[in-house]
Amino acid sequence: MANELTIPLLPCVDIDETAAFYEMLGFSVTYRQMKPNPYVALRREDLNLHFYGMPGHVPEDSHSTCIVIVEDTGPLFEAFAAGMRAVHGKVLISGIPRMTRPRVRNDRYSGFTVVDPGGNWIRISKGVTEPEATTPLARAVENAARQADARGDERQALKILEGALKKADGTEPELAEAQAYRDELVERITSSSASRSGPRPTA
Template sequence: MPEKTIPILPCPSVPELVEFYEHLGFTVDLLQTRPNPYAALSYGDGIALQFYGHKSVVPAESWSSCYITTDRVDELYDTFRAALKQAYGRIPTRGIPRIGQLKDTSYGVRQFLLTDPGGNCLRVGRPTGAPPEHAPAPREPFARALHHAWLLGVSKGDPAQGARVLDHALAQETPSGAGERYRALVLRADLALQLDDPATARARLTEAAAVQLTEPDREALADERSRAADLAAEAGLPTDGDAR
């Protein structure tokens, strides 16, 4: 029997959590509601998650997390994203549950974050072959600010600090080109929604939509354009279609 590690994560309501993962396409391998709520779920041959229920769990305050490594990160992102839209009528980009942007990170992993109704954060990713983790930040001021704003606001879950870094860069520094400015504006809109500030999100997304992108830019920014469409729908703005 091959060795396998299965995370056991907490949640306040096992039935609610099971319903969420069933929407995503997970199979329920075990469901116990009494006396101790518990569920075992799987997706395909390689992804297995287990959950236990406890009323003391506060999803918004949860630090529970696990990492899922897969060669199918793009496929899973598209599948989960479509399933969430079908289940909720929109793609949840803020609050709980939510799904983050698919992104090539600065530490050599292509990944997205998925937060379930119990507040558990699933990092789903694969190595890209880029430089290893803890690669140095960019030296250019705007690129460095963009790098740190994402680390603070998304990876470390401090959108307020990430927004402050990005606001300073957008006001004081010059991006290397249209693509870098577009990335910054979309990230700032994302952070604004995390901070329950849809007015700023709408303003930054409107600015992003006005950036003149070349066709190579549009191809390189496919992930950001897809995220911008999701954010625009969440913020109540019209979209020009899905980049994915």
């Protein structure tokens, strides 16, 4: 067999909220129904994502994810970022929904993650590995990216990055990138803590 097509089917709280989010990223709705169950299908070029409404779904507790392999993550990230800026005036980097920036992880793959309103992790990854990191700070950034952007452990990532930045001598070419990533992690942790401690809406 050849030319098979696999389409992720992911949960969400509200199919219209989910559709609006992905339309912001350049997707189009190809199918929508409310009965017998809420369901929406979205497509952007050859990228298909389908969602079903699930009563009681809590985005912060979601474990749903899928991997999308692309030739180059840069153009897709920039297109998604432009959509976010057009609607929100900025790239959403904290809370739910959010999007990480493209980074090389310590598994040698480069990618970024979109966390949608349903808490689903759409992992966009380059299909080929990147060269080995050449400095301790670059390796720390990759380790931090694996912890935060791939596993969702921002606190461990921040610990790794802050430890490496304390040892940096200021000449590392990736210093500015590492500092910007540290600031992003702080914002993500602060946003997450605020949402967890705040009151939850009642049904």
